[in-house]
Amino acid sequence: MDFSFTEEQTALRDVARRRLATPVPPSWRELHDLGWLDKDLDAVDTALLAEEAGRAHAPSEWLITQALAQDACHAAGRPLAQPTTLAWREPEPGPSRLDGPLDALACRAERAPGGAVRLYGIKTRVPYATGIEVVLVLARGADGPGLYRLPLAALEGEPRTLSGVDTGRPWLELDLAGVPAEPLLTGAATGALMRRIRHRALTLLACEAVGLARAALDSAVAHARSRSQFGRPIGAYQAVSHRLVDVYSDIELAASLAYVAAWRLNDTGDEDQTATAVAAATIAARDAALFACEAEVQTFGAAGFLWEHPATHRYRRARWISCFDGTTDEHRGALGTAVLDAPW
Numbered sequence: 001m002d003f004s005f006t007e008e009q010t011a012l013r014d015v016a017r018r019r020l021a022t023p024v025p026p027s028w029r030e031l032h033d034l035g036w037l038d039k040d041l042d043a044v045d046t047a048l049l050a051e052e053a054g055r056a057h058a059p060s061e062w063l064i065t066q067a068l069a070q071d072a073c074h075a076a077g078r079p080l081a082q083p084t085t086l087a088w089r090e091p092e093p094g095p096s097r098l099d100g101p102l103d104a105l106a107c108r109a110e111r112a113p114g115g116a117v118r119l120y121g122i123k124t125r126v127p128y129a130t131g132i133e134v135v136l137v138l139a140r141g142a143d144g145p146g147l148y149r150l151p152l153a154a155l156e157g158e159p160r161t162l163s164g165v166d167t168g169r170p171w172l173e174l175d176l177a178g179v180p181a182e183p184l185l186t187g188a189a190t191g192a193l194m195r196r197i198r199h200r201a202l203t204l205l206a207c208e209a210v211g212l213a214r215a216a217l218d219s220a221v222a223h224a225r226s227r228s229q230f231g232r233p234i235g236a237y238q239a240v241s242h243r244l245v246d247v248y249s250d251i252e253l254a255a256s257l258a259y260v261a262a263w264r265l266n267d268t269g270d271e272d273q274t275a276t277a278v279a280a281a282t283i284a285a286r287d288a289a290l291f292a293c294e295a296e297v298q299t300f301g302a303a304g305f306l307w308e309h310p311a312t313h314r315y316r317r318a319r320w321i322s323c324f325d326g327t328t329d330e331h332r333g334a335l336g337t338a339v340l341d342a343p344w
Contacts (some may be wrong), residue, residue, distance in 0.1 A: 005044075012045060020056035025058060027184075028061070028083055037062075037080045042266050043200070043203070043263070044262045044266065046070075046262075049066075050066070050067075050207035052209040055214050057313060057317065061131035063205075064128075065085070067200060067201040067204045067205065068201055069086060070200070072086070072185060072193060083133050084133070085126060086172055087135050087136065088100075089123065089126070090106055090121065090123060097198070098194050098325050102140075104224070107120065107123060107137065107140065109142075111141075119135070119180075120176055120289045121176050122138065125171045126171060127249055127285055128161075129168065129169055132152065133151060134151055135152060136148070137181060140184055143188055145190045147184045147190065149184045150176075154181075156177075156179070159172045159173065160175075165319045166313075168254060175262065193243060195271070198325060201324070202279075202325065206282050207285070216289075217244065220247075220292075220296040220299040221244055223299055234280055240299060242298070246291070247292045254285040254289075258285050260280075264282070275334075276335065282328070286318075286322045287328065289318040289322070293314050293318045297312075
């Protein structure tokens, strides 16, 4: 069995790396022309792009759209025509996780006289990035839970922005006081779709975390080679070099697990095995990204703490990923339960 990337995947990764290394980020139209929005890309192809986006700390609207909206749009037979996010969280006691109980949904969709659908309720901590134009809202309608397509421009006034650790990927709070929306998908299949979305989102964020970790390690190694102290490069000191070797080891493990999870997404067979692979990738990638970003800051010393330094922004992105849809300890608990319950 060949576990290496295909020639096409290697070429896709190399082209993405070169394009993302330029100062001007690609526009949504350019992403379409590059094929990054093509529905024929499988999960491993998209995972490669997510890693390169993480390495370059690229703008987030592409990754948020791929992670949270791709499965829903494709299931509905709709193209990814605009940058899109997903609103599923609600204030307590509403659902907080992507695979949370749908019977706890308080947000509702009502059909008004004349046939228009209007949304009512509060959605909180909606992932956002500059350029996002559409939000898919999880709400309860006459046919049960479903997803409803809402252009952000249809909201009255600007949505409330919630403060967060990563200024490049803030959260929104939406007050849906009768705003008109378009039904995208409704019915009993919504629960299974939300589980697929969760697996995809966690996997792509794990790949983004791997890319962040690689960039942090490259930066730290370059600084350790060029910065001298007491007449020697600081990389010659074991306190620096051994830490960076440990970072490298963690990244390689995380990358392997992340691509196993992506490969599992292409296999629609055993959902339990997919969930286990996704949990393992999530844990390893989050730990590796935080370890790498902390090591980068430590290698640079005081300069690494400056707001203007790239290490600060990488560390904040790693923190954002580590809090997405469950803490790392919660994922460890889920993985432990899955392993202990497996029919060995």
